[in-house]
Amino acid sequence: MTTVTNDIVTSVKMASELREFKSDGEKAAYFKDEANQIFKDQLYDVAIELYSLAIDILPSAVLYANRSMANMKRELYGSALEDADRAIELDPKYIKGYYRRATANMALSRFKKALADYATVVKVCPNDPDAKRKHEECQKIVKKKAFLDAIAMDHTEKKPLAEAIDWKKKEVESSYDGPHLGEQVTREFMVALIECFKQQGKLHIKYAYKIIIDIFNYFRAQPSMVEINVPAGKKFTICGDVHGQFFDLVNIFEINGLPSEDNPYLFNGDFVDRGSFGVETIFTLLGFKLLYPNHFFMSRGNHESDVMNKMYGFEGEVRAKYEAQMSDLFTETFCQLPLCHLINKKIFVCHGGLFSKDGVTLDQIRKVDRVRQPPDEGIMCDLLWSDPQPIQGRAPSKRGVGCQFGPDVSKKWCEENDVEYVVRSHEVKPDGWEEHHNGRVYTVFSAPNYCDQMGNKGAFITITGDNLKPKFTEFEAVDHPTLPPMAYARNGGFFPFFA
Structure with missing residues (x-):
């Protein structure tokens, strides 16, 4: 507690x-x-x-x-x-x-x-x-x-929705006063997009579709585990869950600088749901990924899934701000997201945690078929859902999916895979971060005052290529327009009363 x-x-x-x-x-x-x-x-x-x-x-x-x-x-x-x-x-x-x-x-x-x-x-x-x-x-x-x-029993290949949508036919009305997107995302476009979102404006549907389809085509060519090299002396930032808290995301950039080739970032899953500005959050992140594909990284979280998006608001938000077809396209695109990252061959970053069984290797992780909804068990499930526990061994997860893993599990896995430590997210922490298992595992969570009621700080990690020891920066929540968490959710899936 x-x-x-x-x-x-x-x-x-x-x-x-x-x-x-x-x-x-x-x-x-x-x-x-x-x-x-x-x-x-x-x-x-x-x-x-x-x-x-x-x-x-x-x-x-x-x-x-x-x-x-x-x-x-x-x-x-x-x-x-x-x-x-x-x-x-x-x-x-x-x-x-x-x-x-x-x-x-x-x-x-x-x-x-x-x-x-x-x-x-x-x-x-x-x-x-x-x-x-x-x-x-x-x-x-x-x-x-x-x-x-x-x-699925039919062996004919289904055409992805990203290939079926003709976004070019959508007209941009003369009354549209938001940012205009050319052939490629530019830094000027991203600055204008953030400002538009801060003023509660909306990106035109034509440009929105172009960003999602471009990112779908980019991610489908990526491996399940992406390897990152941070040069000596260069800074690298790892952020945890942001959960649709767009204004807190912007605050991270104000504290730590906008993404650039000299200021790379990794966002470790759960970009949407809960917070009611998931559309603004995801388009900001995807835009920076297109702008800096080799210096801006995104891991899939357990909330980048169809069921979670239906329960916790993102599907409803996309339908309210755009249309149902776009929600389906996001579902398809989230399945293409990488599951984890390996930084300088020494820092393993995934959303959830380690594995229900011994013997999982980096090579096995590289070969995971990720293009699907998260399964109930196996490597992909554990990467998205598991949590560390203070006692030795493993235990069933209180979440009902994945496992809880102890210090002995972390030590053995890191030694077998020549990894110094694991960075994961997935859990609210009072200070936005927590050290586990004698420094073998760290949690980082970047959504302060989660759901407008938890009172927690947010945090992010910075390292340099020649000093992999994590440095934590804590920050408080900032004000946002009056819109409650899960404003677009289907009642959160719960009865609204007690007995």
Whole structure:
């Protein structure tokens, strides 16, 4: 637990000791009510701990279902699924348990299991519009997946959407006052684009399509692991998740300088979702990648996936600001992103972490087939989803995907692959970064005050080619236009109430 979480939980426990409870049920209800209020304040880690205290006193289906929802808000889908199962075991008629389990399974791409639970919810609550909508959406996904699986059996090659869109036919209206894109992205265009986005303007759809299609064609020719050489004396910057927080991204450039051949960057996944300026964020990053292809790098994160974009806002944002076809093109393009990078053959950078099994080599990583939606297991899954843990060995991930890996795993993997340390992102940290496993692993997270409520700092790493020791720069969140996180999400996939 973080210091803040510890302090609040301790305070609530001390307050409980000053009260007299007539029964265990009354005491459990006290912690549940405190947890519900803290959940409304969006302090999900604290809420999880308080629900746990209530469960320890007198477990119930309601408590497990509430904790399940708090775990989902923290994207701990494995824990959310376990809690939903426990709620149903305790009370098979408790309908919210089925709803929670369906939502967790949706996030884990287990659509058939989710559909069965949504059907149960709709049968019991036939007039619930949210349940009906989720059931219909899940049905469409299951049918679409079955159709795509059937197509996959056909050996004829499907033409990529990027090759089917004729962006050149789109007209730029005389009323358009945003930046104009020529044959290639220029520095002047990027400066004008950032300024346009800062003023809440929009890039013309013609230029937007050109950027995505150009980047699709660039990334499809790249390997799954990109190797980077940083010359002696030259600076290199590694950033973590930015999650659609465009104005904080611009602040990174103001602190550390705009990208250039002399100021290269690597952004380590989760460019979109959660924050409501994902369109502005992704076009800024893709534009710099086209401008400086050998000095600006991007790794895929777990949120560069179809399911996550549907749940956490990016798909809705693209449809709202442009059109559905562009959302489909982003889905196709994200599948082309490299999975990881190797800097000077000594620093391994991936979004999630290390592997569920021993013996994974750099050469095996190079050969991973990445052009697909993230699988439930294997090297690609672990690269996008895994997390470090303080204890030795491995454990199932609380996220329900990937694994948790200990100091012994990191030490062995780095030694076997002649790597000094691993940089990964994927987790909010109070200071924007954290050292793990005696310096074998570092987390860097670059979205300060994540979702406008976490209160964390952001950070980025700088190294030089002849001094690979990471230097961390911390920074606070900056103001942004009044638009809440996940403004375009489908209700975040959750029930909007407690029990």
